[in-house]
Amino acid sequence: MTDLLHRIKVFLYRQANPAPEYLLLKPFHGMEALWGPLQSELGFGEKLEPAIRHHVRADLGLVAPGQLIDLKAPSIWTLGDEDVIEWNYGYECTDRLDRDLISRNWSDYRWEDFTVAYPALGLEFDRQAILRLHSNLSAA
Numbered sequence: 001m002t003d004l005l006h007r008i009k010v011f012l013y014r015q016a017n018p019a020p021e022y023l024l025l026k027p028f029h030g031m032e033a034l035w036g037p038l039q040s041e042l043g044f045g046e047k048l049e050p051a052i053r054h055h056v057r058a059d060l061g062l063v064a065p066g067q068l069i070d071l072k073a074p075s076i077w078t079l080g081d082e083d084v085i086e087w088n089y090g091y092e093c094t095d096r097l098d099r100d101l102i103s104r105n106w107s108d109y110r111w112e113d114f115t116v117a118y119p120a121l122g123l124e125f126d127r128q129a130i131l132r133l134h135s136n137l138s139a140a
Contacts, residue, residue: 006042007086010052011133014093014111020137022117022130023093026108033107034122052089059105061098066091071132075125088129
């Protein structure tokens with residue numbers, strides 16, 4: 001029997017001139033740490049959008065609500081006896097990040113434009129999601 005694990009991945013962006021910039025986070029895992037988006041497990045009974053807003057506030061200190069974009073492209077993969085579904089969202093950052101929270105939760109962070117952010121992401125699923133977000137923002 002396989003277990004089903006739901007996770008959220010939130011790609012934060014801010015509107016910069018002339019194109020958006022994306023927040024890359026690096027967790028504390030030594031040499032295995034990969035640049036990626038904000039991510040967290042989705043608890044039993046939690047709704048996606050409130051969970052996303054909660055984690056953005058709790059993990060980054062962003063209080064001002066930003067635009068939330070459902071990328072409508074969940075990543076689905078299997079790891080041993082677990083099926084993992086990652087729900088990918090874009091989130092507009094309209095507030096300042098809490099540097100103390102970030103330094104407690106990640107080893108490093110940086111804002112990058114798409115041409116740097118895309119190849120810096122460590123996982124193919126993350127590159128597909130940020131490409132989808134960037135296309136969505138460019139079309140708007």
